[in-house]
Structure formats: structure tokens, C-alpha cells
Amino acid sequence: MEKIRNFCIIAHIDHGKSTLADRLLDFTGSVTEREKQDQLLDNMDLERERGITIKSHAIQMDYMHNGEKYVLNLIDTPGHVDFSYEVSRSIAACEGALLVVDAAQSIQAQTISNLYLALENDLEIIPVLNKVDLPSANPEEVTDDIVDLLGCKPEEVIPASAKTGIGIQEILTAIIDRIPPPKGNRDESLQALVFDSVYNPFRGVETYFRVVNGEITKGQKIKFVATGRSYEADEIGTLKLTQHPKQKISTGDVGYLITGIKDAREVKVGDTITDSANPTKNPIGGFEDVKPMVFAGIYPVDTEDFEDLRSSMEKLQLNDASLVFTPESSAALGFGFRCGFLGMLHMEIIQERLEREFDMTVITTVPNVSYHAYTTKDRETAVIVNNPSDLPDPSTVDRVEEPYIKATIITKSDFVGNVMSLCIEKRGQIVNQTYLTTERVELIFDMPLAEIVFDFYDRLKTVSKGYASFDYSPIGMRVSKLVRVDILLNAQPVDALSALVHFDNAHTIGKKMCEKLKELIPRQQFDIPIQAAIGSKIISRETIKALRKDVTAKCYGGDISRKRKLLEKQKKGKKRMRQVGNVEIPQQAFMAVLKLND
Numbered sequence: 001m002e003k004i005r006n007f008c009i010i011a012h013i014d015h016g017k018s019t020l021a022d023r024l025l026d027f028t029g030s031v032t033e034r035e036k037q038d039q040l041l042d043n044m045d046l047e048r049e050r051g052i053t054i055k056s057h058a059i060q061m062d063y064m065h066n067g068e069k070y071v072l073n074l075i076d077t078p079g080h081v082d083f084s085y086e087v088s089r090s091i092a093a094c095e096g097a098l099l100v101v102d103a104a105q106s107i108q109a110q111t112i113s114n115l116y117l118a119l120e121n122d123l124e125i126i127p128v129l130n131k132v133d134l135p136s137a138n139p140e141e142v143t144d145d146i147v148d149l150l151g152c153k154p155e156e157v158i159p160a161s162a163k164t165g166i167g168i169q170e171i172l173t174a175i176i177d178r179i180p181p182p183k184g185n186r187d188e189s190l191q192a193l194v195f196d197s198v199y200n201p202f203r204g205v206e207t208y209f210r211v212v213n214g215e216i217t218k219g220q221k222i223k224f225v226a227t228g229r230s231y232e233a234d235e236i237g238t239l240k241l242t243q244h245p246k247q248k249i250s251t252g253d254v255g256y257l258i259t260g261i262k263d264a265r266e267v268k269v270g271d272t273i274t275d276s277a278n279p280t281k282n283p284i285g286g287f288e289d290v291k292p293m294v295f296a297g298i299y300p301v302d303t304e305d306f307e308d309l310r311s312s313m314e315k316l317q318l319n320d321a322s323l324v325f326t327p328e329s330s331a332a333l334g335f336g337f338r339c340g341f342l343g344m345l346h347m348e349i350i351q352e353r354l355e356r357e358f359d360m361t362v363i364t365t366v367p368n369v370s371y372h373a374y375t376t377k378d379r380e381t382a383v384i385v386n387n388p389s390d391l392p393d394p395s396t397v398d399r400v401e402e403p404y405i406k407a408t409i410i411t412k413s414d415f416v417g418n419v420m421s422l423c424i425e426k427r428g429q430i431v432n433q434t435y436l437t438t439e440r441v442e443l444i445f446d447m448p449l450a451e452i453v454f455d456f457y458d459r460l461k462t463v464s465k466g467y468a469s470f471d472y473s474p475i476g477m478r479v480s481k482l483v484r485v486d487i488l489l490n491a492q493p494v495d496a497l498s499a500l501v502h503f504d505n506a507h508t509i510g511k512k513m514c515e516k517l518k519e520l521i522p523r524q525q526f527d528i529p530i531q532a533a534i535g536s537k538i539i540s541r542e543t544i545k546a547l548r549k550d551v552t553a554k555c556y557g558g559d560i561s562r563k564r565k566l567l568e569k570q571k572k573g574k575k576r577m578r579q580v581g582n583v584e585i586p587q588q589a590f591m592a593v594l595k596l597n598d
């Protein structure tokens, strides 16, 4: 145990976490030339394409230091707020963290929020000043920023370049010297923390764990505390670039477990694994059931594909337990599913996976958060509203509550005014404003989560010219004045276009929705009135004028192949359209609310 070090790398997006991980693997000889691939740890296609780490993984390195062999377990953490619970569990499995800060960008919102998570778990922090090779690097200034933030000595900050290899040796030495070895008692009953799980279509769910006390042995009867289920440990082992099966994994070490579980939902991140016959009395703290934060309807473009969509979603759920869905039906779109996601990125990922892995073309409706409505009949029991159409009749509603978050934004002092106006427009209330340095300011707001789901990231980027970073954590439900804005096309309400919005913004949003839909819905052979309404009151109206010309008209009836091409093109354009009543609505229109300010 004295020779084990468990650590993670925490950083703001793009500060070089994955590159540093690769460099450490290289330096410790944990990868052969052949296995070398850029960003080794990101092994999902989608991850590599997007250049972000979505799921956390773990990898073990052997390293000789002063003539002794050390085992270094690097536990990777996801880099996006949607997955912050997974980050917190990965951090809980470590004794130390490399805090990577880009020498040109300095400290950003995620640097701080991840640092707080690490400090809550009493991790030893090793500050790493990365990208010192960049001409735009500002090593002295950024070192000062780090010293201010951590209260450490300037010489404790390690200058490094994950790209060129500067500082890698120093980082490895610091991991061994500064991070304490794991504590724990080998003789106690097994207690292991699940910090991740991965679905493997051939072997079932692979569970990644860190043994806190006791030992896990191959063949042992084990039990997951939160789910209460017992299994046999068919295979256990350590994770190098590939899996290395072992007979036993002891206190302090990290490994994987295969039990033949076929459904990702049976393994919950944060759960405790213990011995089935002699269970521990103290499950590891901090376990939570992850709750979806954002809901949207997913419908097949072709109504006949509903059953295919169901089976695709079920398969997706086997390997992504955080996806939840229930069947729903919409007057406009027919049968589909109301799906819950961890956040907007998660939603995009699911939509993309449905298309790539299952060849499904789907229509996604406006995402919304989960509201709690209380009726005058029962002021105590919340009606959970995951879909605008679930909102009870306004005349019976006592109050509606919506989820709030604490938003942390770090920006340059020049942009404080802009960022403040944006947050206030988004119904934020300022809680705190701190100057980290003369140039850089941290702003803290309480804000409705719903406002983040709508175009917030993009707007923030624009108003700050890219010099703002943002992070958030949920702080509970608060009463709010919400109404449902319905959209009528050709005097017919289209339920899939309804949105829940704050009363004060309802008129503006209704008006903008009508304008946006006018842009997005193609002209057809007849006039299409678009109306926004609250209850029976129309608050805005636009008209899409009838189309006068036929697309093929300009072909002079002559060139048949050109005509066919045009028709083909038109057909393709139709792919993601949905016929509602007699109006064809393209996919973008269903997401129009998200793009009102474009």
C-alpha cells in the first residue's frame, strides 16, 4: 500500500488534461509504439471527434523511483458540467490531484469548481502550469494566480508542457513525494467505491472500483449496497492499456470487475461493493442517484419507426444508465418518448448516437427542465412537470417551482458589465463578485436552470468575446411565475412547440418564436398563420405567405435530368420534416426557442 498512489487530473476544458495523461503514460513506458494513438484515454469515437472526455476511465502505470517500484493509478475525470457527479466520485477515489492550469489562459471557472471538489475530499493538490512552451504563455503572472488561489508557495507550482515533455519527470516525482499513500485496513470487510462503469457488448458491464478497505478476490460473492443485488466476481483485474486479470485486489488499489451484468442501470456510480456474506456496516458516503436535469421529446421522423426507436433507446440505455425515457404521445408528432438527460451535451450525444449507431432519424422537441406544480386542491404534493403539456390547468395551479443553480463565471474586468446584463436578463441574482486579480473577476449568480438550457453558453461567449468561463451546481427548487406559451399553426395548436417560460418574458418569447418559425417553416401552397398564445389569449401573430412558383418552373419544362435533380434535392430537404395537419415543419423549428437570439 505504501507504494500505491491514486490521483486524478483536474483542469478547465482544453487546458491539456488528456495530453498530459498521454505524456505520463509515455514517460512511464505504459504504452508501446503500436498502441500509441493521440488522446489514448478518449476511446469512444464521439469523444475523439469532439475532443472532450465524456466518460471517466482509469489506468495503471508502473514507475521506478529511487530504485523502488511504485504503482500509479490515474483516474480520469470527465470534463463537462453535465457529468459533474461522475467527476466528484472519481475525485473521491483519489488521494491527490494534478491541478492543470493553462499558462496562457490562467484559472477558469472549471479549474475552481473542480478544485473545490478536490479540497472537499481532502486531496493533496499538485499545481501544474501547463503549456509553458506557448509564445503567449504568461508563466509569472499565472503562477501568481495559482499561488493566490491555493495559498501554496511559488516553487510548488510545476512548470510543464504536456506537448514537449517539459516538467513530466518533476510531476511524477511530486506524485510520489507529495501525494500520501492510501489508508485503509486489509483485514476489514470489503468496501470498494464504484467510480465508473462501462458497457461492453460482449462481456456486459465492467465496473471500475477503488478498494477502500479489505480485499476483493476472484470468485467472491459480492454485493452492491445501493441496489442490494449480489453477484459473483467472475473476473477482477487491473487496468493498463488493456485489462490484466488478477486473483485479488487489495486495499488502496484500483481495478475492474466483471460479473455478467447486462444492464448499466444495475451498477451505480458512487455505490459501495462489499462482501455478500459479511457486508460492511459503513457504505462509502456521497452516493447519489443521478437525476436527469433536462427533458425533451424524441420522435421518429417516420411514425412507423416507433418500435425501432424503442428498441434502439433500450439498447442505448443498457450502456448509458443516465438516460431515462417513458413513452409519450403528441397530437402533432404521434408516438415518441419523453427523455431525461444530464444536460444539453448529453442530449446531443444521445441524439447523435441514435443516428450513428442505430441509423434512426429523430425529431427532438424543445428541451425543458423539470418543474414542480402544486394545485390549490393539494398544496403539498408536487405534480412533476417534465413536459409542458403536463402543466395542470392554470386556474387550478397554486404555485410552480423551478430548479435553480449557483452559476460561477470568471471573466475579464472589461466584460463584467456585459456578463452582468446577460445574467440579469436571464433572471439571475448576483450573490458575489470577487476580483481574483486586477484583471479577472469571479461572479456568482443564483439563476434558474431553465435559462442555462436556452442559448446561455453561446450568448456568454459572444458578450465576453470568448473570455468567460462558466460552471454551475444545483441549489434546489424556487417558486416562480411560469406560464405555457402555445404555438398555433393554421389555427391548430402544435403541442410539440409549446414551451414553459417566465411570465415576464412570455410576450417577448412568443413574438420571437413566431418570427423565428416564419423564417424556418418553408412556404407552402397556402398562407400559414403562426400564432403564440397563453391559454386562449393570442399574444403574437405572423403569416407565412403562400408560395407562388413551382420549384421546377425555372427549368422551362425542358431539361428532364435537371428537373429530376431539383426534385431529388427537394425530397432530401424533406427528410427531417414532419407533416402536422397540412403544414410541413422542419426539425430546426422544433428547437426554435433555443435560437431566438440568432
Ligand SMILES: Nc1nc2c(ncn2[C@@H]2O[C@H](COP(=O)(O)OP(=O)(O)OP(=O)(O)O)[C@@H](O)[C@H]2O)c(=O)[nH]1
Binding pocket: 011, 012, 013, 014, 015, 016, 017, 018, 019, 020, 051, 052, 053, 079, 130, 131, 132, 133, 134, 160, 161, 162, 163, 164
Ligand atoms: N502548446 C501546447 N499545447 C498543448 C499543451 N498541452 C495540451 N496542448 C494542446 O491543447 C489542446 C487541448 O488539450 P487536451 O489535452 O485535449 O485538453 P483537455 O483538458 O484534455 O480537454 P478536455 O478533454 O476537453 O477537457 C490540444 O490541442 C493540445 O494539443 C502544451 O503543453 N503545449
